[in-house]
Amino acid sequence: MKLLPYAIVVVFLALIAFTVIYLSKKIIYIFGIESTRLVYITFSLLPLIFMVVSGVFTNATGMIGHILYKTASVTMGIYLFVLLSFLVADGIGIFVKLKPSTFGLIGFGLAFCITLFGYWRGASIQITPMTIPMEGLTKKVKAVHLTDIHIGHFRTNGFLQEIIEKTNAQNPDVVLITGDYLDSEYALKEKYFEPLKQIKAPVYFVDGNHDHATNMDSIYSLMKKVGVHVLENEKATFGELQIAGLTHMLADRNSFDMHASDEKPTMDEVLPTLKMIKERPTILLHHAPNGIKYANEHGIDLYLTGHTHAGQIFPFNFVANMIFDYNRGLHDYNGTKILVSEGIGTFGPPFRLGTKSEIIALDLIPKH
Incomplete structure (x- = not known):
């Protein structure tokens, strides 16, 4: 496990080198x-520029940094789509001999179409309905699960307003948000929290890694100001439901997560302190889908989470599948259900390919 960060870096650099040469x-x-020298220099610089710009300007609040971040993010999305399109053209070339001009027409034409589709896919919010029986419930509860909204450089109040309207259209009894509400200090303003007042149900929130990278104290303060219930390693009661909320943390001291600090408490340390009543139907809110065995040990019936974006852009869905035991959808671990949302917003390039932006509408029903 200790070698994993180095292995990820080596594989990542090897893939970058391949894309540059190819x-x-x-x-x-x-x-x-x-x-040819200028071509190789140009394609070597593009990934480097993206990494530097995204690192330096992720939390930019000024217009110049905002534009630089957006330009770099979109450029790298297109870079990936051109790569995929050229690989498809090469596949066609196995069966049909292509002239350079024809290869270019196919490659660039396909990349243009994928870019438009990827942007549309990233901006199109879908409702994913799901029914989950829960032990101990005597009546149905309608809940909406929101996660990874990523208000920031690309997603602002128009996107947030659509989320709120779609959420209210489900007539939920309760709304549960599992982190990454923001992804940049660019959106750390009261106007990006005010619309949450329009949600016609109690709202519970736990933070995510991008919230921490932005400014966790300010986000907590702004959430509370608009009436959102912030759960910071504590539990709450909503009707028959017991709702436990954890800050973004590691599963245990032997776990690795590049997005969670090993200086903070871990799930196996915090969950026992909540003293949850196992006989009550219990939901756990936590940003990342880890520590399922600890959730199970402490009587969690339903674990709601996100973080993965399901990989967001093909072929990273395969990478996410290798990194996370649970990457998307509903799974069962010894009677504990874990539901991993693909998220609503995007991080980095504002595209999706092979994944969806989803709001999960839950019907929690008595288990007979």
Whole structure:
């Protein structure tokens, strides 16, 4: 487990090197470029620029940083789509000999279409209905699960307003938010929290890694100001339901998560302190889908989480599947249900491919 961070870095750098060499060769081939050095330098710089700009300007609040972050993010999304499109064109070339101009037409044309589709897919919020029986419930509870909204450089109040309208349309009894409400200090303003007052049900919130990277104290304060119940390693009661909420943390001291600090308490340390009543139907809110065995040990019936974005953009869904035991959807662990939402917003490039932006509408019903 200790070698995992290094293995991830090595694999990532190897993939970047492959994309630089592959795309450079294809551009040279398509356009018949004789002086190739500039092409290789350009494609070597693009990933480097994205990483530097995204690191430096993620929390930019000024207009210049805002524009630089958005430009770098969109550019890297297109970079990936051009790579995928050229690979498809190469696949076609196995069966049909393609001239350089034809290869370029197919590759760039497909990349253009994928870019438009990916942007539309990322901005299109879907409702995912789900019915979950729960031991101890005597009457149905309608809940809405929201996660990874990522209000920031790309998603602002228009997007938030759509989420609220779609949420209210489900007529929920309760709304549960599992972190990453913001992804940048660019949106750390009261106007991006005020619309939450329009939600026609009690709202419970736990933080995510991007909330921490933004400014956790300010987010807590702004959430409370608009009437949201913030759960910071504590439990609450809503009707027959017991709702436990954890801050973003590791499962235990032997776990690795690049987004969670090992200086903070862990799930196996915090859950016993909540002294949950196992006989009551219990929901756990936590940002990342880890520590399921500890949730199970403490009588959690339903574990609501997000964080993964299901990989957000193909082929990263396969990477997310390797990293997370539970990457998307509903699963069962010894009687504890864990529901991993694909999230609503996006981080980095504002695209989705092979995943969806979802609001989960839950019907929690008595288990007979």
